[in-house]
Amino acid sequence: GAVVSQHPSWVICKSGTSVKIECRSLDFQATTMFWYRQFPKQSLMLMATSNEGSKATYEQGVEKDKFLINHASLTLSTLTVTSAHPEDSSFYICSARKIGTSSYNEQFFGPGTRLTVL
Amino acid sequence: SQQGEEDPQALSIQEGENATMNCSYKTSINNLQWYRQNSGRGLVHLILIRSNEREKHSGRLRVTLDTSKKSSSLLITASRAADTASYFCATANAGGTSYGKLTFGQGTILTVHP
Numbered sequence: 358g359a360v361v362s363q364h365p366s367w368v369i370c371k372s373g374t375s376v377k378i379e380c381r382s383l384d385f386q387a388t389t390m391f392w393y394r395q396f397p398k399q400s401l402m403l404m405a406t407s408n409e410g411s412k413a414t415y416e417q418g419v420e421k422d423k424f425l426i427n428h429a430s431l432t433l434s435t436l437t438v439t440s441a442h443p444e445d446s447s448f449y450i451c452s453a454r455k456i457g458t459s460s461y462n463e464q465f466f467g468p469g470t471r472l473t474v475l
Numbered sequence: 476s477q478q479g480e481e482d483p484q485a486l487s488i489q490e491g492e493n494a495t496m497n498c499s500y501k502t503s504i505n506n507l508q509w510y511r512q513n514s515g516r517g518l519v520h521l522i523l524i525r526s527n528e529r530e531k532h533s534g535r536l537r538v539t540l541d542t543s544k545k546s547s548s549l550l551i552t553a554s555r556a557a558d559t560a561s562y563f564c565a566t567a568n569a570g571g572t573s574y575g576k577l578t579f580g581q582g583t584i585l586t587v588h589p
Contacts, residue, residue, distance in 0.1 A: 361517075391577075400563060400579045401518070450517055463508055464577060466518040 358384050361453050363467035370441055371475055378436045378470045380451030386431035387453035391464060392424075395448040407434045431456060441474040448472075481564060481580040489588050494551040496583040498564035499544075505567045507540055507547050508577065512561045521549075521562075526569070556589045 360383040370376050380390055388409045393401040405415045405426050413426035425437040434453075438445055448471050452464035481498045488494055498507070506525045510518040524531045524540045524547065531538045537550040551558055561584050565577040 363517075398584075400581045403576060403578075406576065448515070452518075463520040463523055465520065466510075468517040469515070471515070 359453075359455065359465040360384050361451065361465050361467040363449075363451055363470050365470060366468060367471040367473075369473045369475065372442055373440055375437055375439045376441055376472060378438075378449055378451075378472075380434045380436070380453070380467050382432045382453045382465070385453075385465075386456040388431060388456050389454045390428060390434040391452045391454075392426065392434075392436050393450045393452070395450060395469075397448075401450060404436075438472065441472070443474045446472055446474045481562075481583050483583060484581065485584045485586070487586045487588065488554060490554060490556055492554055492587075494554050494558070494585055494587070496549045496562055496564075496585070498547045498549070498580050500547075500564075500566045500578075500580075501545060502566070503569040504542075505569045507538075508565045508567065509536075509538060509547075509549050510563045510565060510579075512563065512582075514560075518563065551585075554585075554587045556587050559585060559587050561585070 362381045364379045368376055390407040392404045394404055395401045403416050404419045405413045407413045407426045407428040409428045409431050415421045423439055428434040448469050450469040452466045454464050504526055506523050508523045509521040511521055512518045522533045522538050524538050535552045540547045561582045563582045564580040
């Protein structure tokens with residue numbers, strides 16, 4: 358298998374607070390994990406690429422100081438939404454690519470985290 | 476237009492019918508992948524077709540790729556109510572700064588009525 362989990366599955370927070378989302382590969386190691394966000398009835402937009410042991414690479418338009426990514430091990434990446442605002446409310450999905458596989462191989466996705474900022 | 480446009484945006488069919496979804500893209504690709512997403516859930520990888528392949532099958536799924544037209548199609552045969560979901564194509568760019576990244580299409584919402 359290739360199972361990716363996310364925690365929490367949903368979170369409601371007040372404006373101005375920070376929220377941490379975890380992404381874990383449960384039965385494989387992943388040097389690269391990806392973070393996406395998805396608005397209702399829309400497609401996935403890549404936010405950043407997370408590499409174990411190095412700084413994340415952010416897509417154009419994504420504020421790295423607002424969306425902090427840490428990839429401390431081969432099975433865990435975290436996304437922290439700092440000083441969250443209502444416009445940050447979205448569905449955040451992570452994915453992982455198996456270690457040792459081509460960069461062109463498929464990604465394995467987590468179940469997503471629904472963030473609602475009041 | 477954006478990379479990975481899909482049509483139709485929504486498709487409604489009866490159980491047993493076939494469903495065809497199309498995807499177009501703009502840049503050179505290494506491969507094209509199709510994913511399925513049930514409402515409010517993560518994505519499940521369905522099939523990957525490489526740029527040097529023209530057709531691929533997996534169970535009730537058939538994918539074609541026409542690199543000259545920069546388009547792909549996903550055919551689901553003998554559809555079931557459980558196939559109801561959103562389907563996304565995603566392209567893996569051939570190189571450059573987008574190496575290995577996936578660019579997703581807008582998706583097709585498929586509804587299969589029992």
